[in-house]
Amino acid sequence: MVSKPNMQKDGVRSNGQRPSSFHGDGFSPKRAWSIEDSEELYRISGWGDPYFSINAAGHVTVSPRGDRGGSLDLYELVKALKLRNLHLPLLIRFSDILQDRLERLNAVFAKAIARYNYNGIYRGVFPVKCNQQRHLIEDLVRFGAPHQFGLEAGSKPELMIALALLDTPEALLICNGYKDREYIQTAILARRMGQNTIIVLEQLEEVDYVIEECRRLGIRPVVGVRAKLSTKGIGRWGTSAGDRAKFGLTLPEILQAVEKLRAAEMLDCLQLLHYHIGSQISAISVIKNAIREASQIYVELAQLGAAMQYLDVGGGLGIDYDGSKTNFYASKNYSIQNYANDIVAEVKEACDERNLPAPTLISESGRAIAAHQSVLVFDILGTSDVTVEIPEPSDESEHLIIQNLYETYCSISVENYQEAFHDATQFKEEAVSLFGFGYLSLTERVRAERLYWACCASILAIVRQQDYVPDDLEDLEKIMASIYYANLSVFQSAPDTWAIDQLFPIMPIHRLDEEPTQRGTLADLTCDSDGKINQFIDLRDVKHILELHALKPLNASSAQSNSNASNHEPYYLGLFLGGAYQEIMGNLHNLFGATNAVHIQLTPKGGYRIEHVVKGDTMQAVLGYVQYDVEDLVENVRRKTEQALQERKITLDEAQQLLQNYEHSLSRYTYLSP
Template sequence: MKSNWSIHDSEELYGLKRWGKPYFNINNVGHIVVSPQNNKDKALNLFKLVQNLEKRNFNLPLLVHFPDIIEDRIEQLNHCFSKAMARYNYDGSYQGVFPIKVNQQRHIVESVVNYGYKYKYGLEVGSKPELLIALAQLKNSNSLLICNGYKDKKYVETAVIAYHLGYNILIVIEQLSEIYLVADVVLEHGIKPNLGIRAKLSAKGDSRWANSAGDRAKFGLSVTEIIRALDQLSKSGMLTKLKLLHFHIGSQISAIATIKDALSEASQIYINLCKLGAPMEYFDVGGGLGIDYDGSNTNFPASKNYSMQNYANDVVAAIKTACDSQSIKVPIIVSESGRSVASHQSILIVNVLGVDKIEEFNNTTEIDNCHTLVQEILEIYISINETNFQEAYHDVLQLKREIESLFSFGYLSLYERGKAEELFWKCCRKIKTILQKVDLEVDELDNLHQLLLSTYYCNFSVFQSLPDNWSIDQLFPIMPIHRLTEKPTELGTLADLTCDSDGKVSRFIGYQNVKPHLELHSWEKNEPYYLGFFLSGAYQEILGSLHNLFGDTNAVHIKLDNDGYHIESIIKGDSVAEVLKYLEYNSRDMIKSMHKKTQNAFKNRQITFKESQLFLKYYKDALYNYTYLK
């Protein structure tokens, strides 16, 4: 259905201009195009890219990364802070760090390090393995390496010795006990690294991660503990190495007022640390810089009511005001903006495998001999009109319940129940048509829309590729990547491949609201239908689980150039054998076992020799192929 529908209608329906700007647009043939460098003259047709990759036997689901978007996000972040500092005459500088936990994939971290080099953009780590990654990846000795998280002696020793290697490393004290641990390592090795303190603010975030701050926060020192820490550092001869104050009030902060409150409190802690003799140099405002998943520019949980420039302005203004009031030199500002840097660069592309929808039933004959309740539904169906549709809906619902009860007690045949269901769905469709015709919203009939939703079965695992959607109801923009000159005619939800009732996506981004359905096009068995899950580059890859043993998806890293684009790297998704290896299964042992079983079956004449060879071939092929469907 192409009449009276344009790409502008699709942009409005899916909110593309709101959440996708400036990287995602629709071209004149209805395909999503990606402009990674914020340049429409260099745009990639996502639909054609997927088709070209499929021709090369690179199967879906597919994760497409655009490292150029990482470069643009880092440039934007540094530009915003530079502009804010010029506006407020801030006599200091900005040095961002990327929290590796957001996306530890090597190609992502390498992109961050390479593109951030000229800005002295560093890394933040929260564990020993992440520290080892950062030490291997960082290239600029002026880039910060912030060490957060729980620490044992080996973690601290590695960081301390790395400081002598020339890394600009800061070990952040998040618990009082870590001071004694650091002191022991310093005494043993004779190396005093630069230190930081994480403050446990009373100001709390407004998101689902609000408990990152407050009195019962997992990390950080209370004001009382900070005073004790200063005393202990002084006794250990390490107060002169305290250079950084850090705080974190949670990820994806939706309201700028929350950030302002935290900055006000933290700024006072900073200037008091300076007054108490600590030679402070860095003010780390942590993460929290949100992205606008729904494009509403509000404090809705899937949005934010501020821009990146607003954020930078407020950070710079708050710190400068506090420092100027006490004639204290302004610090180097550090932020750990991981979600804002990494989210846009990744798109998950899946194909629809099939659709489950309520069938159209045209045959209303052969019910003369059916139970009277079945005949009553037919009479209601015939009588439904624009004046009685609401009453008719309640009546057929009641009749349906009565018929199901009679069937359970053996008073109705399977045939009669089948006819009753056919008529019930015909009534529902007729009522829905009337609602659309008269353009009415009837709260009591909301359930009708839910009953008639189609289920689109998609080739992916929610648990592997969108774990935050399943676990914490995180919303991601989802839409078709083609056929956007056509009006979607179906309302549906998405189901994944797992044998789990939670393996679905049934909450979708609206405009400051959550929709129970997604507008989709009709599905044709022999025609590909691709959906894109956007803004999924933060946390999803590393948090994914192996539910039903669906492993990592295929992934490509795409860079645009003067000739169009080139594939910077291809990362093959997990094979079945690789996934099974995580669980201590040896693929060669499994094949030997099946050889033995097929030989015994052949000897016992249960199968033919040809069948045994064919089965072994299928078994081996399955073991060494993609975990997803082809």
């Protein structure tokens, strides 16, 4: 893991804790907690600008049009959607953010082209694999039309989507991925109906397929080659480039492709160079090195006689998940304008040196376009806390281990807290051992454990105030953390947190004018020990706890009016920047299905309208995915109730209630709801 530089800014100390104006348990303020404190704690201005912020009520606000005006209170929006019978977890997509991201990408390339007097143009494409949801792709095509923004397909199913939905004149349809004859035939034939398909050759046999299908169909295709650059990527997807990369042609193979096309009198069809150095590139130096190498390959192909017109820089444009603006895998040390400037400047220099016309620049930025547009909001069902009580005094009648633990508790100070921790741990382990041999009663062991946790709580309060945390105390925060049970499935809604340790900003969407006095990790609904989130964004590296608020118990009147609800007031968290990849990669662990989703767009008068509602999976739907026939299931349960009736194990009323519950559940959301 790449660590961020050891920095000290925004009031954050070297141990990652808040400054000394906060003391005691770490969040007992000398002054009242403010929304500015929450902004700093959750780093929302770092990763959320210009779309997310906190208002005076302590609620997260969403500005879907960025700095062009208009905002929504996310907490109030969620409450309004719940009144429309849209239960949590709820995926909220903001169409205006999608449009704004697309316009920003086109604007930075336009600015770079003007700055460097670049004689070519920019034509972006959105990789369908990043988020294949129909309403999102339809929005992208609509928002991209003024910019002739196209699509990229990496498989035959994605090609089917792109051919049906992309209807923008001059927009490109880049055809990537493994290809069989049918894929290539379809892409070539699509040119007859006005689609600007470009077939990117990634395997040598694809060159032969293209030549054969061109002759058979009598249609001249436009093709490109994907180069395996020597420039290596960085981070999780660093192996996307290099000689042993999964996709693309080595330089000797590219020369072979050129000669095959020349022999077939089709070298004029070779018009594009493509490369890809990975997703979420955090360092601008990698981008600079890659475009420098690719630019030289491009001009060399032109010198060999290819009718080169396009240079496709692939994906990799990162987003700042943690707001640190560093060369960290969950961040990036460059702006989107830096990215465009470096690409345009390098390509212009290479072409000018050979007196070649500048190519049309293409990028396949999926994450940078789609990540911000959706927010997953989920509620907390309950917590599991480490119970810490002020211990009763010990006396000589108690076991020596208990006396030692109490003495350790009473002696804890700034001068000896590390030694006290080691002593308390040793005494606790001895208590467990004595209990195992029968020398300590259950009551005595419980007393020992309570004293141990009291020691830990006292030591942790001191640790939080230190500039440096000793290695042997680093895990104390995690040990003492509460578990917050979240109404979601990590495997369905945030699979990358489990699969590749991806970091997403997670924070409460309300109560941000209150101090978060709890530290916690998140556990989902699945019966899987990996169904948890215990890595969170931080200014330095990664933190393993999230600052949260204690759940508020319902008052008597609220409890009466919410008899089916939990015994605490709703507490909502949001997972942000998850609009890329997560929705399509989710799986049905424990048969928790797709969540409810809603598309929101601002209206000219400052309100909003719900463009689309996509209901989440019902139990009937997810059972169908795994080949269960619901009618058969109901009939099987009915027969079992009849058998139980015959054997007088159940009453008729009970049998009817069971069947009603069974059938009703099958039509319900797979997640928990009031």
